[in-house]
Amino acid sequence: MFSQDIRDEIAHMWPTRICCQRALFSSLLLLGEGVVGFGEGGDSLCCSTDSAATARLIVKLARSLYQLSPHVTALFDHSGKHHRFRLKFFSRNLLEDLRDLGILDRGGRKTEGIRPSLVQRRCCKRAYLRGVFLACGSMNSLRSSYHLELIPKSSTTIRDLILVLQKLGVQGRSAKRRGREFLYVKKGEDIARFLNIIGAYKSLLRFEESRAVKETKNEVQRRVNCETGNISRQADAAGRQIRKIRLLKRKVGLKELPPLLREVADLRLRFPDQALSELGAMLSPPMSKSGIRHRLERLELLADEL
Ligand SMILES: [Zn+2]
Numbered sequence: 174m175f176s177q178d179i180r181d182e183i184a185h186m187w188p189t190r191i192c193c194q195r196a197l198f199s200s201l202l203l204l205g206e207g208v209v210g211f212g213e214g215g216d217s218l219c220c221s222t223d224s225a226a227t228a229r230l231i232v233k234l235a236r237s238l239y240q241l242s243p244h245v246t247a248l249f250d251h252s253g254k255h256h257r258f259r260l261k262f263f264s265r266n267l268l269e270d271l272r273d274l275g276i277l278d279r280g281g282r283k284t285e286g287i288r289p290s291l292v293q294r295r296c297c298k299r300a301y302l303r304g305v306f307l308a309c310g311s312m313n314s315l316r317s318s319y320h321l322e323l324i325p326k327s328s329t330t331i332r333d334l335i336l337v338l339q340k341l342g343v344q345g346r347s348a349k350r351r352g353r354e355f356l357y358v359k360k361g362e363d364i365a366r367f368l369n370i371i372g373a374y375k376s377l378l379r380f381e382e383s384r385a386v387k388e389t390k391n392e393v394q395r396r397v398n399c400e401t402g403n404i405s406r407q408a409d410a411a412g413r414q415i416r417k418i419r420l421l422k423r424k425v426g427l428k429e430l431p432p433l434l435r436e437v438a439d440l441r442l443r444f445p446d447q448a449l450s451e452l453g454a455m456l457s458p459p460m461s462k463s464g465i466r467h468r469l470e471r472l473e474l475l476a477d478e479l
Pocket residue numbers: 190191192193194294295296297298
């Protein structure tokens with residue numbers, strides 16, 4: 174799946190700056206399934222992910238930023254095929270650390286929305302969004318129409334994310350599905366920009382390739398539709414002209430018409446499927462397409478008067 178390819182690609186990227194590491198860690202914990210527990214032996218933070226690469230990234234960030242070592246367990250579902258990794262951190266200073274990350278507020282409650290200082294810099298915005306995609310992002314396969322989604326738990330976070338995206342030139346919108354709000358990016362250009370921002374360059378190349386192929390197909394289809402339209406419009410017009418010329422023939426006789434009109438009327442009856450330019454070429458001297466059209470219009474007017 175394309176979602177998985179994007180995740181695999183960005184989970185292996187390590188941000189070199191501390192500011193970006195904090196932004197990334199914060200988004201992974203806040204938007205993932207992070208649960209904070211306060212206990213006697215210290216406080217704990219639990220989070221889970223179904224991707225081994227993301228689990229490794231969280232472990233590395235926890236170590237590097239707060240010298241935390243997690244307890245990792247793999248949870249299997251009853252089929253035994255799908256598993257999730259559960260990471261549990263214990264720390265005496267956990268509350269401080271989580272405040273530092275903007276995950277808890279001063280009162281120790283879980284924060285909603287994104288703390289502005291975490292995403293102040295451009296480099297941090299990019300790292301933060303990478304975490305968001307790893308934690309709650311998805312993108313449909315390249316075959317159908319494009320659709321990228323981010324599904325954080327709180328509506329406040331969605332509004333904040335829309336603003337962060339906007340600052341980077343990506344238009345995101347929110348919508349509701351089965352009572353749950355989510356953020357989506359629909360336009361091809363915006364999705365491409367998003368993939369570029371989070372650094373998923375390989376996925377971006379694949380996306381652009383499929384976009385180009387699709388656009389070419391659409392362009393060909395559009396031209397075919399246009400041609401088909403022209404052909405049927407021509408056939409309709411020819412049918413109408415012939416009906417009216419026949420009426421003239423019955424009521425007044427083609428011989429009574431001025432010679433130039435008579436010639437054109439005669440040709441139209443003999444060659445009902447020919448285009449106007451082709452009829453013009455049969456005359457001597459040849460006549461332009463607009464000349465023929467003009468004469469056919471006059472014939473139609475005459476018939477209408479009858
Ligand atoms: Zn940064």
